[in-house]
Amino acid sequence: MDQALKRQLKVVGGRESSTARFRPVRAPQNVTLIVENMRCGGCMAAVEKALLAAPGVESARANLSAKRVSALYDAAKTDPERLVAALERAGFHAAEAAYVRDAGVSAQSSDLLRRLGVAGFAAANVMLLSVSVWAGLASDMDRSAAALFHWLSALIALPAIVYAGQPFYRSAIGALRAKRLNMDVPISLGIILASAMSLFQTMRGGDQVYFDAAIMLTFFLLIGRYLDESVRVKAKGAAENLMGLKALAATVIGADGKPRRVPARALSRGMRVLVAAGERIPVDGRVTSGTSEIEESLITGETIPRLVRAQATVHAGTVNITTPIEVEATATDEGTLIAEIARLMRAAEQGRGRYVRLADRAARVYAPGVHILGAVTFLGWMLAGAGWEQALTYAIAVLIITCPCALALAVPAVQVAATGRLFAKGVIVKAPDALERLAETDVVVLDKTGTLTRGEPRLIAPETIDASVLGQAAALAAHSRHPYSKAIVAAAHARGFAAAWRGSVREVAGCGLIAETPHGEERLGAAAWVGLDPSAQEDAATLWYRIGAEAPTPFRFEDALRSDAESVVAGLQRTGYRVELVSGDRPQAVAAAASAAGIKTWHARVRPDGKIARLNALRAQGRKVLMIGDGLNDAPALAAGHASLSPASAADISQTAADAIFQGELLAPILETVAVARRARSMSLQNFAIALCYNAVFVPLAMAGLVTPLIAALAMSASSIAVTGNALRLRTMRLALRPRPAPEGRT
Amino acid sequence: MTALAWLIPAALFLGLLGLAAFLWALRSGQFEDLEGASWRAIQDSERPDAGGETDAERPE
Numbered sequence: 151m152d153q154a155l156k157r158q159l160k161v162v163g164g165r166e167s168s169t170a171r172f173r174p175v176r177a178p179q180n181v182t183l184i185v186e187n188m189r190c191g192g193c194m195a196a197v198e199k200a201l202l203a204a205p206g207v208e209s210a211r212a213n214l215s216a217k218r219v220s221a222l223y224d225a226a227k228t229d230p231e232r233l234v235a236a237l238e239r240a241g242f243h244a245a246e247a248a249y250v251r252d253a254g255v256s257a258q259s260s261d262l263l264r265r266l267g268v269a270g271f272a273a274a275n276v277m278l279l280s281v282s283v284w285a286g287l288a289s290d291m292d293r294s295a296a297a298l299f300h301w302l303s304a305l306i307a308l309p310a311i312v313y314a315g316q317p318f319y320r321s322a323i324g325a326l327r328a329k330r331l332n333m334d335v336p337i338s339l340g341i342i343l344a345s346a347m348s349l350f351q352t353m354r355g356g357d358q359v360y361f362d363a364a365i366m367l368t369f370f371l372l373i374g375r376y377l378d379e380s381v382r383v384k385a386k387g388a389a390e391n392l393m394g395l396k397a398l399a400a401t402v403i404g405a406d407g408k409p410r411r412v413p414a415r416a417l418s419r420g421m422r423v424l425v426a427a428g429e430r431i432p433v434d435g436r437v438t439s440g441t442s443e444i445e446e447s448l449i450t451g452e453t454i455p456r457l458v459r460a461q462a463t464v465h466a467g468t469v470n471i472t473t474p475i476e477v478e479a480t481a482t483d484e485g486t487l488i489a490e491i492a493r494l495m496r497a498a499e500q501g502r503g504r505y506v507r508l509a510d511r512a513a514r515v516y517a518p519g520v521h522i523l524g525a526v527t528f529l530g531w532m533l534a535g536a537g538w539e540q541a542l543t544y545a546i547a548v549l550i551i552t553c554p555c556a557l558a559l560a561v562p563a564v565q566v567a568a569t570g571r572l573f574a575k576g577v578i579v580k581a582p583d584a585l586e587r588l589a590e591t592d593v594v595v596l597d598k599t600g601t602l603t604r605g606e607p608r609l610i611a612p613e614t615i616d617a618s619v620l621g622q623a624a625a626l627a628a629h630s631r632h633p634y635s636k637a638i639v640a641a642a643h644a645r646g647f648a649a650a651w652r653g654s655v656r657e658v659a660g661c662g663l664i665a666e667t668p669h670g671e672e673r674l675g676a677a678a679w680v681g682l683d684p685s686a687q688e689d690a691a692t693l694w695y696r697i698g699a700e701a702p703t704p705f706r707f708e709d710a711l712r713s714d715a716e717s718v719v720a721g722l723q724r725t726g727y728r729v730e731l732v733s734g735d736r737p738q739a740v741a742a743a744a745s746a747a748g749i750k751t752w753h754a755r756v757r758p759d760g761k762i763a764r765l766n767a768l769r770a771q772g773r774k775v776l777m778i779g780d781g782l783n784d785a786p787a788l789a790a791g792h793a794s795l796s797p798a799s800a801a802d803i804s805q806t807a808a809d810a811i812f813q814g815e816l817l818a819p820i821l822e823t824v825a826v827a828r829r830a831r832s833m834s835l836q837n838f839a840i841a842l843c844y845n846a847v848f849v850p851l852a853m854a855g856l857v858t859p860l861i862a863a864l865a866m867s868a869s870s871i872a873v874t875g876n877a878l879r880l881r882t883m884r885l886a887l888r889p890r891p892a893p894e895g896r897t
Numbered sequence: 898m899t900a901l902a903w904l905i906p907a908a909l910f911l912g913l914l915g916l917a918a919f920l921w922a923l924r925s926g927q928f929e930d931l932e933g934a935s936w937r938a939i940q941d942s943e944r945p946d947a948g949g950e951t952d953a954e955r956p957e
Contacts, residue, residue, distance in 0.1 A: 190936065191933070191937070194933055212930075212933060213930040214930055260923055271913070295901075
């Protein structure tokens, strides 16, 4: 085979499995497959069994949480595509996990888990010793035993604090270097000062030993950090799965003229790709031969397919409908649509980088406040005549008590509960600060095609069409992959016709279908195709059916709204949102969709930069925009919005840009997401309030020099448990912002 | 006091044993699929990763 192509495949394809077909290797290969509908233990066993039954598979191990299965197979006997086919036969929708890079993410979460384990071990043992010392205060424990226990605590706690606290120290140093303050600064300071003072007191045989508080603090905070991280890993994995399931294989024509299947990621510029009818085009390129129609609603928002001939430009993600075409890949060219979208997105994302999270905003006020309180305590006791050592001990006790354990758990605990709740409803929250930004939005800008609508046409009023005509047209349409043909077949199916397959049907790109029957020639297609004057027909969304010399019957189509679009829009408006529709589609189509959904403000024929301009105009009015869109043309706007949502059917790049992805046909998850986000915000504030209440009680005690190690340990644990418990209520709480049925009397 | 001389080391040793077990479990990937692990425990005798269909297709 072509040496250059081989080299490219090796370089671009990366993993062995993708090139295994070209270079048979004896060693077993490893492949990870995404299995979408593996939902329970039974499915897990069935997936493993189906793979093991396939020839050439040596082992298979499913991961139910990640919805993935990794298999070891003999590359000489089988390949990933056959494994996917084996799973399809067993009833599972699977795909090779091409873009999956989960090694890095899970490494970080298992690193946190390891530190958590060490901190947990140390906390348990130090508490054991501390409880003895506290009990000893009331009984007859002698000072040498207490000193021994303090030394043992130091021996256990100090290495654990040094090792387990590193995530906080690193983050704090990073923030200080950037001349900022985050929650990790007072945390690190509290932990380090508590340890240092405890060590000093232990050496002098004193009582103010806080090893237990320091290690418990580290332990609790690591729990919060780990939960936060594992939720994010899960969301990231789910988002990658969604994209992986859409990942494509492409048919490349080699230098010898023979077609070969390669993964789409192995494509590079200059390759010739054969795109069969009905296939998604895997690459940006130029048509080199063939004439066909391209459905590109994901790119432009336009639902009516476009006719392409040789030399026309086509984009990755669009669907080739009528006849096979050959495309030369030009994806790396600057100036393509993808390149322009990428440039707009980079510019748009810079604005969002400036967002400061709630916890960090609190830290900006809290950290200086704490340090001032510590300084006041020190100076106050110095002035009151206590020695500098006594004054310093009390000042440090203030810093330990105010060390924001609860404050640092307040937001992550709520985030974990909220994200978990949304995940169960099919909403994948990807960005860590997405919920906070979502809660602040007050304008919703919706895209039309594929977001407000289903993105596929539907036959208008099929009941008005004569049953036999519909049946015959459907029999013809069954031979085509054109969205209109599919709509006719679906309408006929709904009326009880099974689509009968006929031979000798021919499809002509840009025109329609033709078949010879005993009753005469049957035609289904554009106006000109059935002999009408096309200039007399202003509406492009119509097909005509004619048999023999009879008068043609029109079939009109619309892009139907998602079934709950109207009630969701009404629900958003009721909660005070302004709703706008911004689309790249024709004005008539946009106006119709807007009025059907009850949206008053709409803009049609808007290009990607126009969407950003509209968002900027809203921002200039002081509005915070929630952008909801699915197309490639929405991607920059998704990145530019204050927050953004995408349906799971969206283009890859849009899913990447969006803060959260919702699955399913309904729009109701939008309402749920907004409701949970707002609730999460108010619960975070509640948690801050709880944490501050604790401080209000214990800080005066600390300043008065009344805090003992026992009080410090109690305050820490109780406040942490209180905020976590409060956050967990969000999982099951009923939320008021539910979609109610649309008020009667609306059209 | 003398009891402490062996009780504390014993307590620490047991604790370290637990920590070592945890770190071993972590290293061998037992925390990677918590959902699946709970199901594997209640699955029937056949082990899908140790021989596949043999058990199911044996008569009786």
